[in-house]
Amino acid sequence: MTNTRNNYCVILAGGKGRRLWPSSRDRFPKQFIDFFGVGRTQLQQTFDRFAKFMDKENIYVNTSCEYLEYVREQLPEVAADHIMAEPIHRNTAPSVAWAVHRIMMTNPNANLIITPSDQNIFNDTAFQSNVLEGLQFVEQHDALLTMGISPTRPEPGYGYIQKGERSEQGDIYKVKAFTEKPDREFAQMFMESKEWYWNTGLFLANARYLRQCLYSFLPYVLRSIESTKVITTIEEEDAFMKENFPRYPNISLDYGVLEKSDNVYVMKCNFGWADFGTWHGIYEATSRGEGDNVVIDSDVILEDCSNNIIKLPKDRLAVINGLDGYIVAEEDNVLFICKKEDSSALVRRYVNEVQMKKGDAYV
Template sequence: MPNNYVVIMAGGIGSRFWPYSRAEKPKQFLDVLGTGRSLIQMTYDRFLNISSSDRIYVVTNTRYKDLVKEQLPDLSDDQILLEPIGRNTSAAVAYPAFKIKQRDPEGVMIVAPSDHVVFKEKVFQDNINTAVKAAKGSEKLITLGIVPSRPETGYGYIQYHSSPLKKVKKVKTFTEKPELELAKKFVDSGDFVWNAGIFIWSIDTITKAFHEYLKDMAVIFEEGSQKYYTDQEQVFIDTAYSQCKSISIDYGIMEKASDVYMVKGKFDWSDLGSWDSLHEIKEKDGANNVIEGNAILYDTKNSFVKGPDDTLIVAQDLDGYLITKSDNVILICKKDAEKKFRDFLNDAKGKGEQFT
C-alpha cells in the first residue's frame, strides 16, 4: 500500500445523463444510486483499502474544484489536479504520472474513472492487488477486463491470449464499440473482455511509455513537474493543456505498446454511461419499469420514470422510454437513444444556458 497511488478521473460532464446531470454538477457528483454517497465518493471509498488518502489524486475540470473539495474534504489542494480544458485521457494520465514521479519514482499508479459502479468490492480489490503486484518493478502496462455478461455494443473489447494458469494475461487486440453481430462473436469466443478503462502500471513504465509514444506530451509534463510544480503549477498547466493534443490513453499508448496485459475482473461492474445502463442495475417493477418519484403507468413496460415527489407523471402505452423531469427540463425519449443526447444538449443550449 505505501507505494500505491490512485488517480481518479472526474472531468466529464455526463452529457448522456442530461438533464439530471448538468454542466454545473455532472453525474460523478450526484447520488445516482440513492446510497447517500455520490459516484466520486463511492470511487474514493473503494480505493481506501488499496491506497492511503494522501496518495489519492483527482483530475477534474477547473470549474469542479469546489465540488471535489466539498465531497472529498480529506484531499489537499495539491491532490486536486485542475484541467483548464478537456484533452481526453492521455493528458489526464500524463499530468499526475509526472507529478507523482517527482514524489515517488518507485510508485505504482492506478487510474480509474470516477463514475463507474462496482459490486463485490472485495473481488475488485483482489483483482487490483493482483495487477499492482504484477506492475511493480516491471514493464507491464495492465488494464482490468470485465467478463462480459451480454454482447454490448457500447463498450470496447479486449482480446487476450488464453493462459489458464496465469492471472495476468497478454493482450492481443483492442476493439472499440463493435456492431452487434461482432460483439456476439466476441462474447461467444470466450477470449474477449470489456475494457473497463481502469489501468495499473509503475510510474517508471508509464512515463517511459509517454516518452516513446506521446513524446511531445511527455516533454511538456516532465518539464513542468521538474520546474513549475510548486506555487506556479496551475499557471503552467493552463499553458501546457493548450499545447496538448486530444487523444485517449487507449489510442495514444495502449494500442501501440507491446507489453500490454490484462487482469480479468470477476466483479459486477457498470460504467453508468447512459440512462439505459442505469436502468439495468436499478430495482424494477413487474413490467421492468424503474420508477423514481410519483408516477401512474398504464400499459407501460421497460421504461425509466424519474421526477420530483411534488410532480405526478402519468404515462400510457410506452415501451422502452425515458421520462424525466429535472429542475427546469422535462425529457421524453427512447431509453436507448444515448447517441442523441449530444444533440439534445446542444439544442438545449440554443434555448439558454440555464437548461444545460
C-alpha cells in the same frame, strides 16, 4: 492483505457527463450527483471504494477548474495538492500525464491505478483482490494492464478487449485487440466467443513505465513539463499547467497509448461491474421493479408500462401509461423522452443539437 505505500489511485473526475443528459449537466455533471439517493455521490463512492484498502494520502483526483469546488466540498479528506484542476477540458491522456508527473515528484516508485468516477462495483471484496493483484503485476512488470469483465449481454455501448496468450501470472493475458462500441451484431459475437471482455476503463501501470510510454506515443504532452528546470514545487507545476495544458491534444489514453503499445495486458476480473455513464448501462445494471421498469429516486405512478428507466426531480410526480422501452428524464429546464435501445448515440446527438439551437443553458 494490505496495500504498500507505493500504490496510488488517480480518480478521473473532469468529464461533462453528457451521456446522462439531462440529469447530468455541464455545470453539475454526474460524478458530483447523488444519482440514486443513497447519500453519497458517484465521486464519493469511488473514493470510498479505494480508501477501504489504500492509504487515503495516496488517492489523487483529476478534475476541471470549474468543478474544483465540488471536489473540495465532497472530498475534504483529499489534500489540495492531491487535486489537479485542468484549466480546459481535455481527454484522458493529458490528464494521466499530469497525474504521473505529480505523483513521481513525490514517489518515483509509484504503482498507479487510474479509475473513472462513474462506475458501479458489485463485489468490493473481489474488487480489492483484483486491484491488489494488478498492482503487484505492474510493480513486477513494465506493462500496461487493463481490467476486463466477461460480457453478460451484447452491449454496443461499451468498449471491448480481446485476450491473447496467457501470462505467467493469474488470469492475465496479452491484449490482441481493442474495439470501441461495436454494433449489436458484433457485440453478440464478442460475447459468444469468450475471447472478448468489457473494457472497464480501469488501468494500471508502474509510473516509470507509464511515463516512458507517454514519452513514446505522446511526447509533446510530457516533454514540455519535464524539459523545464523551473518545476520543483506543486505551485510551480500548477502555474505551468495553467499556461500550457490548453496546448495538449484532446486524446484519450486508450487511443493515444494503449492501442499503440505492444505491451498491454488484460486481467479477467470477477468483481461485477457496470458503467454508470449511460442510461442504458444504468438500466441494465439496476434492479427492476414491476414490468421491468427502473425508477431512480423518483415519485411515479405507472400503468401498462415496461422496460423503462425514469429519473425525475424530487418535486415532481409522473403518471405514465402505456410506455415501453423508453428513457424519461427531467432536470431543471429539460424534459427528455427517448427510446432506450442504443440511446448513447442519440443522447450525444440531441445534446449537440440542443446546444446549437437553444444555447448552453440547456446542456
